[in-house]
Amino acid sequence: MSLRIIFMGTPDFSVAVLKALHEAGHEIVAVYSQPPRPAGRRGLELTPSPVHRAAEALGIPVLTPLNFKQAEDVERFRALSADVAVVVAYGLLLPESILTGTRLGCYNGHASLLPRWRGAAPIQRAIIAGDSETGMMVMKMDKGLDTGPVAATARVAIGENTTAGELHDALSETGARLMVEAMAKLERADLPLTPQSDNGARYAAKIGKDETRIDFSKAAEDVHNHMRGLSPFPGAWFEAEIGGKVERIKVLHSELASGSAVAGTVLDDNLAIACGSGAVRLTRLQKAGGKPLDAEEFLRGTPLIHGMKVG
The missing domain is CATH 3.40.50.170 (Formyl transferase, N-terminal domain)
Structure with a gap:
């Protein structure tokens, strides 16, 4: 039957x-x-x-x-x-x-x-x-x-x-x-x-475009949840000035990290970013028009260095 x-x-x-x-x-x-x-x-x-x-x-x-x-x-x-x-x-x-x-x-x-x-x-x-x-x-x-x-x-x-x-x-x-x-x-x-x-x-409202920008002033856990909740689509993103040009960067994977500074500050050379409280580490990223890359490979071509401010 x-x-x-x-x-x-x-x-x-x-x-x-x-x-x-x-x-x-x-x-x-x-x-x-x-x-x-x-x-x-x-x-x-x-x-x-x-x-x-x-x-x-x-x-x-x-x-x-x-x-x-x-x-x-x-x-x-x-x-x-x-x-x-x-x-x-x-x-x-x-x-x-x-x-x-x-x-x-x-x-x-x-x-x-x-x-x-x-x-x-x-x-x-x-x-x-x-x-x-x-x-x-x-x-x-x-x-x-x-x-x-x-x-x-x-x-x-x-x-x-x-x-x-x-x-x-x-x-x-x-x-x-x-x-x-x-x-x-x-x-x-x-x-x-x-x-x-x-x-x-x-x-569970449909995800709006106005929700996709990362707000590093929030607590690290909320930032981490936001990024992974929008990965891979539509993707949570931030902007950074690289070589005198502002670029949009999508975060595909992240994890909670330790450290503190002004929200949005790059804390080390391994992409830990300060949040309103705590920090997150970005482990897989994608530039606009580029392909997804693990953090180590991403950093070879995109210098997000210790002390920079992103957001």
Whole structure:
């Protein structure tokens, strides 16, 4: 036996779940993804999403409606006669006509321990907040934003130096296993649902461009969490004057360090930077237009020397 599944997802994060459900023997009757977007240096080429490309490689038909405001798009969805829709980072709030458009409803794979970090950027927000743990949850969707009853949970530790990119990959693989387990239970009519509480709910707002500049006047732990929470994308950055020119430098990896001085002061020749309290050491960096480099290699071409001020 297998379920007839509509899969709905867009970014790399969702691909592992799609592949796992396919490998588990379920019939993926269609994949929905966000429409191809402009890409390339000039933005002239329309590029399908990672999920779109993965579905085509598996021979699964792909649909890319802009939204579900057109009656024909809703009718096409319902005409697929699916048992269930699996939604992982699709990128659209689904209307009730879609939430009720399959026999068993829509189940979402969400990258947090709900109700904490409902919303668009749960991975980044968990790290920026200094959380030591997060996880994946499978939830039956309702009309609210990540408010539906929870069907399955898997917890994932966040290390002291874990970046958003590293956590993204770990949660993607965890989410794939968890969704396969949840769909197996749903197929047996043995998937329990536990209503969410609103106690402890926090909203994971999308990361804004105005949040990406590093503020070394904050405590070292907050600076470190900010940098790793935005690594590798969109990237936390600072500016430094190098050879009479102000350059923007993105920090990809860091660690807590010791030392004190005026915030933003380079404390040694190994890229320890003073913060409002404590210090951070920058261990992997990238200049605008350059490639990511470990600190030792970066310093060969970019002299950020003891006593300099950055920010």
